[in-house]
Amino acid sequence: MMKKNNIVLVGGGSTWTPGILKAMTTHLDQFGLNQVVLYDVDQKRQEVIGEFAKILFKEEAPEVEVVYTTDKEVAYKEVDFVFCQMRTGGFDMREKDEKIPLQHGVIGQETCGPGGFSYGLRSIRDMEEMVRDVRLLSPDAWILNYTNPAAIVALALDKIFPKEDKILNICDQPVNLLRSYSKLIDHDVNKLEPVYFGLNHFGWFTHIYDETGRDRAPELKEIILNGGFRPVDAEQRDQSWLETYAMVEDMLKDFPDYLPNTYLQYYLYPEYKVKKLDPNWTRTDEVREGREKKVFEECRRIVDNGTARDSKVVHNDAHGDMMVEVAASIANNERKTFIVMVRNDGIIANLPDDSMVEVAATLGANGPQPYAVGQIGTFYKGLIENQHAFEKLTVEAYMEGSYTKALQALTLNRTVVDAKKARVVLDALIEANKDYWPELN
Ligand SMILES: NC(=O)c1ccc[n+]([C@@H]2O[C@H](COP(=O)([O-])OP(=O)(O)OC[C@H]3O[C@@H](n4cnc5c(N)ncnc54)[C@H](O)[C@@H]3O)[C@@H](O)[C@H]2O)c1
Ligand SMILES: O=P(O)(O)OC[C@H]1O[C@H](O[C@H]2[C@H](O)[C@@H](O)[C@@H](O)O[C@@H]2CO)[C@H](O)[C@@H](O)[C@@H]1O
Numbered sequence: 001m002m003k004k005n006n007i008v009l010v011g012g013g014s015t016w017t018p019g020i021l022k023a024m025t026t027h028l029d030q031f032g033l034n035q036v037v038l039y040d041v042d043q044k045r046q047e048v049i050g051e052f053a054k055i056l057f058k059e060e061a062p063e064v065e066v067v068y069t070t071d072k073e074v075a076y077k078e079v080d081f082v083f084c085q086m087r088t089g090g091f092d093m094r095e096k097d098e099k100i101p102l103q104h105g106v107i108g109q110e111t112c113g114p115g116g117f118s119y120g121l122r123s124i125r126d127m128e129e130m131v132r133d134v135r136l137l138s139p140d141a142w143i144l145n146y147t148n149p150a151a152i153v154a155l156a157l158d159k160i161f162p163k164e165d166k167i168l169n170i171c172d173q174p175v176n177l178l179r180s181y182s183k184l185i186d187h188d189v190n191k192l193e194p195v196y197f198g199l200n201h202f203g204w205f206t207h208i209y210d211e212t213g214r215d216r217a218p219e220l221k222e223i224i225l226n227g228g229f230r231p232v233d234a235e236q237r238d239q240s241w242l243e244t245y246a247m248v249e250d251m252l253k254d255f256p257d258y259l260p261n262t263y264l265q266y267y268l269y270p271e272y273k274v275k276k277l278d279p280n281w282t283r284t285d286e287v288r289e290g291r292e293k294k295v296f297e298e299c300r301r302i303v304d305n306g307t308a309r310d311s312k313v314v315h316n317d318a319h320g321d322m323m324v325e326v327a328a329s330i331a332n333n334e335r336k337t338f339i340v341m342v343r344n345d346g347i348i349a350n351l352p353d354d355s356m357v358e359v360a361a362t363l364g365a366n367g368p369q370p371y372a373v374g375q376i377g378t379f380y381k382g383l384i385e386n387q388h389a390f391e392k393l394t395v396e397a398y399m400e401g402s403y404t405k406a407l408q409a410l411t412l413n414r415t416v417v418d419a420k421k422a423r424v425v426l427d428a429l430i431e432a433n434k435d436y437w438p439e440l441n
């Protein structure tokens with residue numbers, strides 16, 4: 001009989017939580033549940049989503065106990081899986097991460113460049129605390145992390161907890177791209193086998209094999225070069241995401257070797273993207289007026305009506321499916337393939353062992369078993385080594401409280417480059433983050 005798991009969702013008041021919970025109710029035959037706990041530091045957000053969760057599970061899976069709390073002792077007690085998706089500082093701080101760099105003529109983005117650096121220094125602190133708290137009450141739980149910037153969080157956790165073998169950092173962007181490719185070639189996504197290398201939000205698909213062993217990447221590149229690229233769920237996307245996917249065509253024209261992750265646009269075309277971005281209206285504004293508003297209004301409506309059966313907003317997108325399928329693959333030792341972050345240790349032969357690379361791996365009860373990538377070409381090696389140096393210096397700046405390392409990190413980042421600009425942006429971010437960052441001297 002399938003094991004029934006106790007899980008906790010950290011960042012239970014997240015805009016993604018309803019979709020993840022819905023995915024849990026549709027995957028109960030793959031991932032058994034006994035108890036779902038939602039934990040958040042924000043009682044108000046947690047209550048809205050928590051009351052929605054109670055209704056959803058009462059209707060779809062009444063045997064599962066649902067609890068929501070702001071008490072860590074309740075949240076982390078005897079859990080099998082921690083799904084972590086916190087946002088330290090909330091959307092107020094995301095807005096500053098995006099707008100402050102843009103005010104200085106530099107890319108302002110949640111996970112890339114100075115914005116990612118800024119968010120990274122906030123996330124590390126809370127993520128470290130979460131791991132320590134979880135380990136006190138659930139020493140054997142798997143910690144599945146989605147908190148961004150996942151690249152920096154993954155590297156920091158690897159440095160702070162080098163012996164941990166039950167923390168896995170994952171991003172849903174590769175699977176979203178894979179789903180979008182599958183639509184372009186009208187092929188079942190579950191029958192496509194990707195070969196992928198890079199860092200999080202900084203990688204490339206080299207091959208997309210189908211079940212006959214044929215590589216569909218050349219065909220996909222042709223389709224995108226001739227007809228552009230749209231996400232699989234284009235109808236639900238805001239304009240900025242459609243523009244982001246469209247940039248894949250530009251990247252392929254310039255660098256036709258591989259299919260790029262969408263986030264590479266910020267590193268390859270920083271000047272072009274800065275001109276396109278508006279320092280007074282960024283992705284945070286779009287999310288606040290769009291997803292956040294819709295999700296909370298819908299959850300309140302469901303709570304008022306006492307039923308979630310008629311809900312269209314709380315849908316089951318790639319994000320929720322992947323989170324549950326990852327947990328199921330570990331819980332049932334399914335050894336399915338996912339693209340995840342792991343310590344390099346020779347997987348990409350000519351990159352530093354201590355980088356946290358994003359590659360395809362089978363996932364089972366003993367964790368990820370990555371597929372070897374081998375040597376990568378000079379252009380990709382150069383880009384990744386530079387980005388890894390940025391990530392490593394960011395983590396070291398946090399751990400050592402080092403202003404110099406922070407300045408080095410930002411100067412190295414391809415979205416900044418100029419050291420004088422790096423200093424101005426860093427000083428502005430220090431001021432904005434004084435309630436969150438360690439002191440940098
Ligand atoms: N890995 C990926 O590919 C991926 C995909 C989507 C979202 N995310 C990440 O998921 C997270 C949530 O995103 P969102 O847009 O829904 O943000 P959100 O602000 O709506 O949700 C985050 C929640 O975390 C809570 N929180 C903050 N600090 C906390 C802490 N220390 N402990 C517990 N809860 C805490 C907040 O109160 C908030 O309710 C972000 O980190 C985002 O970057 C990652
Ligand atoms: O700007 P946001 O808050 O909408 O999204 C930021 C996240 O973007 C990526 O996630 C995609 C995800 O791949 C897809 O499944 C779908 O649900 O949309 C998301 C974006 O809207 C990225 O991988 C995450 O790391 C970001 O947090």
Ligand SMILES: [Mn+2]
Nearest residue numbers: 150171172173
């Ligand atoms: Mn991501």
